Amino acid sequence: MTTSVTFQVPGARLPAHLQRHPSSELPPLVFLHAGVCDHRLWLAQLETFAAERTVLAYDRRGYGGVEIEQAAPFSHLADLWAVMDAAGLSRAVLVGCSLGGRLALEAALDRPERVAGLFLVAPAVNGVPAPELDAQEQAMDAAADAAYEAGDLAAANEALAALWLDGPSSPAGRVSGAARALFLDMDDRMLRATPPGTALEAEPSWPRLEQISAPTELLWGDLDLGYFFPRCEAMVARIPGARGTVMPGVAHLPSLEAPEAFNTALAAFLAGLPG
Structure with missing residues (x-):
């Protein structure tokens, strides 16, 4: 059953889509949206992958339909763990785009035992040198x-x-x-979002990419901003066992503009995860 839920975290209420699979033993998917989107970036993926496993996507503070009850310092990473705990998800595959990818990386380094895999779409990275725009x-x-x-x-x-x-x-x-x-x-x-307060920084991920233990794949579009090409290639080289895929004909949000091709790539990654 498709369920719209709201997760209470300190100072805010985060709307989400949580669809539980009644019998699947496959690790759940937690989708983390880009900074110009909200959890609806993943509607096509939520519909497709709910047939085989539990799926979750939520709005982070500063996005979508989040209700800010008190603007105060907060941690996106702490919110992620709070949401997963409230949903009863001890471990999940994290699918993150852009700033959502940054959060997924931070999570994999913070609590690797809770991350069954990383599927990163043109990720931002905490601690990466400032990109050079043309x-x-x-x-x-x-x-x-x-x-x-x-x-x-x-x-x-x-x-x-x-x-x-x-x-x-x-x-x-x-x-x-x-x-x-x-x-x-x-x-x-x-x-137009209500300012949520100051986001507390996690420990930088860029210097620690070699410590990531979760199976990882990076995907980026060939029409995206130019700096994602060398960044993603460097990450593939540094994260143990990581793979990289360039998706043709798309820019920064392939799950939105080419959902069928994106779902095929994600399904192939999931099929290759250890049982």
């Missing part, structure tokens, strides 16, 4: 910032869609239809 990417990023500072949230939303959904080398509007409409709604909620 001229086009800098201009698009600056346009989004300028629109936000001017209070023109609609223009900021469209600028972020051009950068992160379409990709900096693609024409604005490359991704259309339901995927674009959903992105614009998710991103609009992020732009």
Whole structure:
């Protein structure tokens, strides 16, 4: 049964999608969304993989439908463990995109016994050197910032869609239809969200990638920002046993714009996990 639930954490209420499989012994999937989205980034994956195992996706503080009861210092990592505990998930495969990938890496280093695998989509990484944007990417990023500072949230939303959904080398509007409409709604909620308070930093992950013990695969789109190519390649080389896949024809959010191809890649990763 599909269930919309809300998890209480200190100072906030986090809406989520939790679908329990009645009999599966496969490790659950916990989906961690990108910073321009919310848990609805994973709707196509939740529907597909609920047929074989328990699935969970939730909104982090500052996104989606989160209710901030008290703005105060908080930890995304502590929230993840609290959500998994409340859902009764002692161990799970973490599927994280962008900032969600950063959180997945932090979790795998913090409590490796609770992470059965990592499927990382163009991940951010705590402690990685600042990325170098090319001229086009800098201009698009600056346009989004300028629109936000001017209070023109609609223009900021469209600028972020051009950068992160379409990709900096693609024409604005490359991704259309339901995927674009959903992105614009998710991103609009992020732009208008109540400030959640100061996010406490976890220990940097970048210097410790060699310590990751969970089976790991990285996936990134060939239309994404350029710095993800060397970053992901370096991570594949440094994380023990990691594999890397470049998905053609997509930018930063392949699970949204190409869900069938993404699901095929994720299913292949899951099939290769130790029993």
